[in-house]
Amino acid sequence: MGQRKLLANNKKARHDYFIEEVYEAGLVLTGTEIKSLRQGRVNLKESYAKIEKGEVFIYNMHISPYEQGNRYNVDPLRDRKLLLHKQEIRKLIGYTTQKGFTLVPLQIYINEKGLVKMEIAVARGKKLYDKREDIAKRDAGRRMERMMKDR
Numbered sequence: 001m002g003q004r005k006l007l008a009n010n011k012k013a014r015h016d017y018f019i020e021e022v023y024e025a026g027l028v029l030t031g032t033e034i035k036s037l038r039q040g041r042v043n044l045k046e047s048y049a050k051i052e053k054g055e056v057f058i059y060n061m062h063i064s065p066y067e068q069g070n071r072y073n074v075d076p077l078r079d080r081k082l083l084l085h086k087q088e089i090r091k092l093i094g095y096t097t098q099k100g101f102t103l104v105p106l107q108i109y110i111n112e113k114g115l116v117k118m119e120i121a122v123a124r125g126k127k128l129y130d131k132r133e134d135i136a137k138r139d140a141g142r143r144m145e146r147m148m149k150d151r
Helices: 011-016 031-038 067-072 086-097 129-150
Strands: 005-009 017-025 046-053 055-059 080-083 102-108 116-125
Touching: 011 017, 011 031, 011 102, 011 116, 011 129, 017 086, 017 102, 031 067, 031 102, 055 086, 055 116, 086 102, 086 116
Parallel strands: none
Antiparallel strands: 005 102, 017 080, 017 116, 046 055, 046 102, 055 080, 102 116
16 A cells, blocks of 8 residues: 555544454545645544445544635535445445444545545444453553563
8 A cells, every 4th residue: 555644543443343344435525624634633433434325424524624714614524425336335235234234434544646535344343341352352462562572
């Protein structure tokens, strides 16, 4: 993969979900939203994707209004369309009709061509004991690293 500038990362997604498959999608944005994104003023927490009438939309993604945008600024929480190939959308429809699968945004970034892209994942929710298990594994790994470093 080429050079890409990370704008926002949804750390909570990997904590709360098992990631099954990851897709790269383009976003339909306005000019002031792009300018605000380039300043890194975006928040993916609480955001999710949904398929409606064969199109994928992202909800609750907050892009702060651009300071110099005045009347061209749009609602920071508006629904935004994701751009995916038709066969990818069909695959996603297949996944989301199965019980327990949801579409979660992982990160938003600017690719090497200067286009804003979003990584969305087909994910299955974790139970509390799964999260505890992950935390225990991570702690054990850290302890091992510390022990190896001390030797």
